[in-house]
Amino acid sequence: MSDKPDVSEIEKFDKTKLKKTETQEKNPLPFKETIEQEKAAA
Structure with a gap:
């Protein structure tokens, strides 16, 4: 288990919305x- 947070969802986020x-x-x-x-x- 890593100490770093999971940022995979952030990378998929659509700023245009x-x-x-x-x-x-x-x-x-x-x-x-x-x-x-x-x-x-x-």
């Missing part, structure tokens, strides 16, 4: 200017 999705940033980082303003206020 996947749906295209748009990724959206849910928690975007603040702009550099915003960070500087908050530092200055503290």
Whole structure:
């Protein structure tokens, strides 16, 4: 028995059946200017 997982099914996987999705940033980082303003206020 091997320690490595069985990847034979992964090799047969058809990527064309996947749906295209748009990724959206849910928690975007603040702009550099915003960070500087908050530092200055503290």
